[in-house]
Amino acid sequence: MVYRYILFYKPYGVLSQFTDNSQTEKKRRTLKDYIPVPSVYPVGRLDWDSEGLLLLTNNGQMQHRLSDPRFGHSRTYWVQVENIPDTVAINKLQQGVVIENYKTRPAKVKLLPEPLLPPRDPPIRFRKTVPTAWLEMTLFEGKNRQVRRMTAAVGFPTLRLVRVAIAHLQLSGLEPGQWRDLTPAELQLL
Known part of the structure; x- marks a missing residue:
């Protein structure tokens, strides 16, 4: 399997998930509206009313390591x-x-x-x-x-x-709604 590691600048008013499971008539924007990469999932969350850096990956071990409080990044x-x-x-x-x-x-x-x-x-x-x-x-x-x-x-x-x-991953260089793959240097430090 080829692992993907994506940095995304989540805009205000976007859910940190790929589907909106709410029962409201008006659907909210989700990661699916911005990231066309299949099978990646956010590492942690940012609330709907928060903005900024979100890391997504399809590497379950990495996702666990970055999400688990024991590792304290x-x-x-x-x-x-x-x-x-x-x-x-x-x-x-x-x-x-x-x-x-x-x-x-x-x-x-x-x-x-x-x-x-x-x-x-x-x-x-x-x-x-x-x-x-x-x-x-x-x-x-x-x-x-x-x-x-x-x-x-x-x-x-x-x-x-x-x-x-x-951790060492920075928001700089991205505008709201933009995403990019991690560089080899960023990935090595993970």
């Missing part, structure tokens, strides 16, 4: 939050916060100048009286909606969430 996100987090909030995020009776593992968190990203469609809500800030958050685990729950737990709700890296 990093995932880096650029997170736009409501208001400006202070050092107390950032320290809490770095040390781990309790979300749904679970304390998150320590994370790397820092304030980030506004990154150069393609505009989101639709754009985030804008309020003149409420400033926003960007954080770079690197996690070593992946619970459901973890970044959003963490920022909310310290009082700074997430407005926009973009995954920019999975």
Whole structure:
């Protein structure tokens, strides 16, 4: 079998799966609308309302290794939050916060100048009286909606969430909806 390893820039409003199993009349966009490669599956997930780097493969062993929390590979996100987090909030995020009776593992968190990203469609809500800030958050685990729950737990709700890296794999060079195969150098580091 020939293994495929694909990096995809998942746009906002796209499911991290190839079919929409919802019972709603309006079907949502899925990976099938962007990636015409058969038999590949996402390694992990990005929520419908999140954007960024998604790795897909048909190598089940690799998929397991990258998804299993025991191996603890990093995932880096650029997170736009409501208001400006202070050092107390950032320290809490770095040390781990309790979300749904679970304390998150320590994370790397820092304030980030506004990154150069393609505009989101639709754009985030804008309020003149409420400033926003960007954080770079690197996690070593992946619970459901973890970044959003963490920022909310310290009082700074997430407005926009973009995954920019999975371990050494980077989002740079891709636009929303684009995909490419991993390079031999990227694959060797996996």
